[in-house]
Amino acid sequence: MSEPTLPNLPTDTYGVPAPSRRPRRLRTSATMRNFVAETQLDPAQFVLPVFIAEGIDAPREISAMPGVYQHTETSLLKAAEEAVKAGVGSIDVFGVPTPEHKDFAGTQAWAADGILNKGVAALRREFGDDLLVMSDTCLDEFTDHGHCGVLTTDHYGNTVVDNDATLPLYAAMAVSQARAGAHIVSPSGMMDGQIRVIRAALDAEGFQDVSILAYSAKYAGAFYGPFREAVGSTLQGDRKTYQQDPRNAREAIMEVQLDIDEGADMVMVKPALPYLDILSQVADYSTVPVAAYQVSGEYSMITAAAQNGWLDREKTIMDSLTSIRRAGADIILTYWATEAAQMLA
Template identity: 60%
Template structure:
């Protein structure tokens, strides 16, 4: 008969609770939210049931709901009515993302960490994350100049953390230098360090009305390369990132664990649109227990090493965690 019986610690709910090694708290969740210019009511995103493109008014309400649920932060993405090759709407003080940022900050203040996506893809008519050169390729260094201006514009709109999601070489250092020179030393930088060229971004393209032709494989990471994600995180740390991130989350838990094991700063993970859509689709077909699967998926991301998780289920899950 066995002497060592691990089941002893699983006998009752109380035993399981006291032996639990990983927990999720509402303030470890961050809600990504889309705000679209020129609409009079929220627009449903067909590939992401339950998620909408917000108006300014509905975005304010969503921010309040998130804060009331105990969510830690909100990450804002803008969907402009007009785009151009340089993505000029991204740095316009009257552009949708900057206006929305100011509106959310005015609504919830410091109850949430108001964060902004710092990337050109939503604002360019070609859908790429940077400026194109004469050959139609993304020009890394010309893009960095735009990112510097974006960082200042977002800080002046009230963002407390800028999310560098464009995967340009040197982007964290350029943003840090620009922010500091403009007197915004207190604005934090989130580096999307290990952002992979993933098939799981599909629904997001609908959410931001992406104009992308082709793909982003020349700047986002090859899904086959785990060590490259660790290298990118190390480079971003050396450039002064305050937080580093792995994106997507569940298909890259090995990368997440590796980054978490070596990072001296918080490590976040983004449960992306395709992950959300799969959970919702399976639940709607009756194939999984929706609420249990949502909770387990985020728990798994936390267990792999994420200090916080960006998830479209953030407000709902926070309420459930609070009972």
């Protein structure tokens, strides 16, 4: 079959001159597109969130997060080794105690032999400074009621989290994590004044070089559901009295500034994708590095859509991470940290 003959068109179309600027010139090949890319993903700035669980003898897949596991110490070290080989910069450890080790105040959170501190210590022994060991500094996994602090009754008979009574517990938790070997503690409870108290406690105990990544703008949204299974949460109700209202933006800037003033070395926006506008504002404003957490709900909805054949899994992962980086994140916490690093390689 012969090629179709194109009509004899003029050099301009309907009297409109040919384009003088052709943006497509910079899209002609993968090499050219990489050459002029405004946004680059760097595995060294990825953080892999992991769960170490008490009372299991083999990794246990989290049903709401296919491909993500509760780990034993052995499998945790294996996952960390894979992350290091891929170039991932940090690993963020969450502890999952057995129900009998949960109590009203979450005392296992700062026990030297508690599951979280054991995981932190094992990672630091194994990898030294080759992998930044970050630890989640919050009580919710360790309290029998699932809240991020101790409970009290207010003047009207309502059960609420006692902000000021919780602060010394966070300080004890942060110090215990530093003793276990954490390079970075990450207070995620959204208690007012938490950064000031934790910084003072770390400094008083000689841990001036341990950094604080503050969960500064953490929103009380609907994207945390799968995480509740991951940590065996016993939460009843919600956290709307201490996490941020999703309708508020200016408040995030105030929270960020308070944390910086109190000594935060890095600040975070969480979740990431539903709050890219907040992330962009914080990145423009902040004088310290900005992190964003691609949370469990983001992971699970992309995973589910890909499993149903509705999305190209790998392309969607990279699109989502690129959007977070483009919005201004210097650091990205993602359950795809190792896989994304391998794809970038």
